[in-house]
Amino acid sequence: MALFLYLIKKILTLGPTFLGITLISFMVMHLAPGEPMSLQADFNPKMTPEMRERLRAQYGLDRPLHIQYLQWLKGLAVLDLGRSFSPDRRPVWDKIKERLPVTLLINVLAIGLILVVAVPLGVAAAVRHNSFFDQVTTVLVFIAYAAPAFWVALLLMLYLGVHLGWLPISGLHSLMGYEQMSGWEKLLDWCRHLILPVLVSALGGLAGLSRYTRSSMLEVLRQDYVTTARAKGLPERKVIYRHALRNALLPLITILGLSIPGLIGGSVIFESIFAIPGVGQLMWTSVMARDYPLLMGNLVIVSVLTLLGNQLADMGYALADPRIRTGVQVED
Amino acid sequence: MPWQTREFVQAFRLRIEGLRNRLTNNPLAVAGFLIVGLLCLVALSAPWLAPYDPQAIDTWHILESPSRAHLLGTDPLGRDCLSRLIYGARISLLVGIVAVGIATVIGTILGALAGFYGKWIDGLIMRFVDIILCFPTIFLIMAVIAFLEPSILNIMAVIGFTSWMGVARLVRAEFLSLRQRDFVLAARISGASNARIAFSHILPNAVAPILVATTLGVGGAILTESALSFLGIGVQPPTPSWGNMLTEGKDNLEIAWWLSMFPGLAILVTVLGYNLLGEGLRDALDPKIRD
Numbered sequence: 324m325a326l327f328l329y330l331i332k333k334i335l336t337l338g339p340t341f342l343g344i345t346l347i348s349f350m351v352m353h354l355a356p357g358e359p360m361s362l363q364a365d366f367n368p369k370m371t372p373e374m375r376e377r378l379r380a381q382y383g384l385d386r387p388l389h390i391q392y393l394q395w396l397k398g399l400a401v402l403d404l405g406r407s408f409s410p411d412r413r414p415v416w417d418k419i420k421e422r423l424p425v426t427l428l429i430n431v432l433a434i435g436l437i438l439v440v441a442v443p444l445g446v447a448a449a450v451r452h453n454s455f456f457d458q459v460t461t462v463l464v465f466i467a468y469a470a471p472a473f474w475v476a477l478l479l480m481l482y483l484g485v486h487l488g489w490l491p492i493s494g495l496h497s498l499m500g501y502e503q504m505s506g507w508e509k510l511l512d513w514c515r516h517l518i519l520p521v522l523v524s525a526l527g528g529l530a531g532l533s534r535y536t537r538s539s540m541l542e543v544l545r546q547d548y549v550t551t552a553r554a555k556g557l558p559e560r561k562v563i564y565r566h567a568l569r570n571a572l573l574p575l576i577t578i579l580g581l582s583i584p585g586l587i588g589g590s591v592i593f594e595s596i597f598a599i600p601g602v603g604q605l606m607w608t609s610v611m612a613r614d615y616p617l618l619m620g621n622l623v624i625v626s627v628l629t630l631l632g633n634q635l636a637d638m639g640y641a642l643a644d645p646r647i648r649t650g651v652q653v654e655d
Numbered sequence: 656m657p658w659q660t661r662e663f664v665q666a667f668r669l670r671i672e673g674l675r676n677r678l679t680n681n682p683l684a685v686a687g688f689l690i691v692g693l694l695c696l697v698a699l700s701a702p703w704l705a706p707y708d709p710q711a712i713d714t715w716h717i718l719e720s721p722s723r724a725h726l727l728g729t730d731p732l733g734r735d736c737l738s739r740l741i742y743g744a745r746i747s748l749l750v751g752i753v754a755v756g757i758a759t760v761i762g763t764i765l766g767a768l769a770g771f772y773g774k775w776i777d778g779l780i781m782r783f784v785d786i787i788l789c790f791p792t793i794f795l796i797m798a799v800i801a802f803l804e805p806s807i808l809n810i811m812a813v814i815g816f817t818s819w820m821g822v823a824r825l826v827r828a829e830f831l832s833l834r835q836r837d838f839v840l841a842a843r844i845s846g847a848s849n850a851r852i853a854f855s856h857i858l859p860n861a862v863a864p865i866l867v868a869t870t871l872g873v874g875g876a877i878l879t880e881s882a883l884s885f886l887g888i889g890v891q892p893p894t895p896s897w898g899n900m901l902t903e904g905k906d907n908l909e910i911a912w913w914l915s916m917f918p919g920l921a922i923l924v925t926v927l928g929y930n931l932l933g934e935g936l937r938d939a940l941d942p943k944i945r946d
Contacts, residue, residue, distance in 0.1 A: 465927060607797070622790070
């Protein structure tokens with residue numbers, strides 16, 4: 324029951340935040356100096372003032388701002404985000420829809436990789452606090468945290484792709500002979516193309532999360548109940564994995580939720596480097612082309628996804644934390 | 656009351672000394688301090704350090720690998736990479752420091768307002784922070800930049816305006832815990848105005864965490880700038896920035912490894928320096944770890 328109420332409360336705060344996201348996206352686009360329309364029109368020598376007015380009317384840019392916002396919001400409710408300015412004039416949502424799965428796939432794989440590597444690494448470093456292993460991982464984590472992801476991507480491409488020729492360095496699948504491959508070969512081809520992007524997008528989060536795991540674990544290992552568990556004569560493995568880790572993992576759920584914006588933001592960089600047709604690359608092309616409906620649609624969709632990711636993390640936290648799950652107040 | 660002043664100065668000196676001792680006892684923090692200091696020195700003395708003019712095109716020596724004449728090689732226009740790297744330090748540090756300065760001012764003011772007044776003002780500002788945090792920063796920055804000239808000034812402003820949320824949360828938390836203290840009550844009784852209480856009584860007590868956040872923030876801002884410049888929407892060529900130098904590296908990946916290697920290494924070392932210094936400061940200032 325307590326959990327149910329908690330979740331209801333969480334979901335109720337979702338609405339205002341969602342509206343806030345749409346409002347800010349709208350304002351960013353409309354209050355920026357230089358009207359989106361003029362960017363297109365200024366370069367067209369045949370543009371007469373009348374044509375410009377007609378174009379403005381066509382996009383509804385002649386109406387008051389709040390009307391424009393409501394119109395846009397109404398469209399958003401049915402995923403009608405307008406049409407792209409690009410020559411194909413396709414609906415914005417269609418463009419985003421076909422690219423979303425790739426970006427989500429890579430991000431989910433990256434989160435998986437982060438969890439699988441960072442947590443054991445952090446635990447191992449905490450258990451061997453101040454040992455040689457701990458110091459080496461600390462230094463490595465600091466370096467990984469400071470390294471620009473796109474540079475690491477370049478180095479990996481240079482070494483594994485160009486120098487050794489082990490891995491493909493661009494696109495989602497091979498261009499030559501892809502059609503003739505069997506199903507399994509296609510899957511393998513995809514996997515080979517995904518290794519570098521997933522690795523690169525996981526790097527920053529990996530460093531961050533392993534550091535958090537380490538400090539969270541160190542904190543828990545100092546607690547009295549861990550001493551109690553040891554005093555009972557439990558094997559060290561059990562003390563660490565059964566007693567300490569479960570509590571140390573709790574704050575990590577929040578950290579993982581908070582790292583979602585960074586992960587999705589990273590898509591812009593690795594998708595443009597590895598030529599992966601995802602949402603990040605779409606954002607980049609829309610900025611370059613000043614394709615304003617596409618830009619706005621992208622911004623909103625990506626932020627809403629982030630919001631949902633954060634909510635999922637929150638709910639995961641609620642499910643994992645018995646204090647919230649049962650509603651029992653515990654004095655800290 | 657001169658004896659009070661003297662006592663205050665003495666206490667202050669003791670604190671600074673204690674801080675310095677704790678910092679110098681931490682080898683990583685010392686390394687961070689040295690890196691940051693050295694970089695500032697390089698940036699300031701760029702015209703004397705750089706062997707060549709960073710913009711000088713030399714079509715006879717394009718894409719030369721590192722040699723004695725060009726220690727880090729030359730780029731596709733024959734410009735000396737070392738000179739461009741040295742001048743790039745100016746851009747990176749400038750953008751990082753100014754952007755974080757903007758973010759700190761905005762974050763401090765909003766955080767102070769929220770923490771000082773509480774109630775609906777707090778609710779409103781914090782809700783706003785939550786909403787902005789939902790935007791992946793780079794998407795938000797790109798959306799704004801699409802409408803602006805990609806000048807250095809705009810880049811600094813945009814990074815600053817999209818990275819103040821952490822500082823705001825931090826300052827708010829400090830204000831919430833400090834506004835109940837006796838010294839605030841004393842100031843209020845003696846007739847100090849709200850602004851005076853907030854900025855000359857409470858804020859100085861929150862300087863330590865702000866300083867840590869600022870130092871760590873510079874590293875983050877430098878990473879953001881380099882990523883934007885790499886994507887072609889940050890600092891524009893021919894002005895050398897480590898980010899846009901890496902774009903040339905990417906375009907010549909198969910033939911000129913040195914173009915990709917050194918600018919990235921420079922970013923790595925710089926960000927590492929700020930992060931080490933920031934973490935060192937945090938450890939030195941944190942009373943929990945101190946004991």
